[in-house]
Amino acid sequence: MDLNQKAGVSASILLGTWDWPLHGLRHPPTPGTSGWYVWAGELADEEDFFQPCHLAHLIGLDPALPRLLEGVPGSRFLIAPGHEDVWHDASLIDL
Known part of the structure; x- marks a missing residue:
């Protein structure tokens, strides 16, 4: 994982006002971006x-995130205290 790559992140996470659950999905990366989109709560x-x-x-944000952000394009996750769900969504690959 290249920590210098960018992700799309919900404003609530950036402002520190977020609450569980934390969602993530990964499209194929492009130059300078990881393909990851991470948000908290409801997607808008x-x-x-x-x-x-x-x-x-x-x-x-969470001890599981470094491992989860290693996921390949098509990866998705949903985490909350005491809960972790990880799956593959092939629809994220063909844009």
Whole structure:
């Protein structure tokens, strides 16, 4: 995992106002981006819902995140205290 790559992250995470659960999905990476989108709570359709953030700033949110962010394109996760669900979603690969 290149911690200098960027992910799309919900504003609530960046502001430190987020609450569980924490969701993640990975599209194929592009130059400078990891393909990851990470958000807390409910996903919104707002154009500015996701903000760019380096992976290095995300890994401290939960001890499982460094391992989860190693997932290949098509990976998805949902975590909360005492809960972890990880699966593959092939629809994320063909955009």
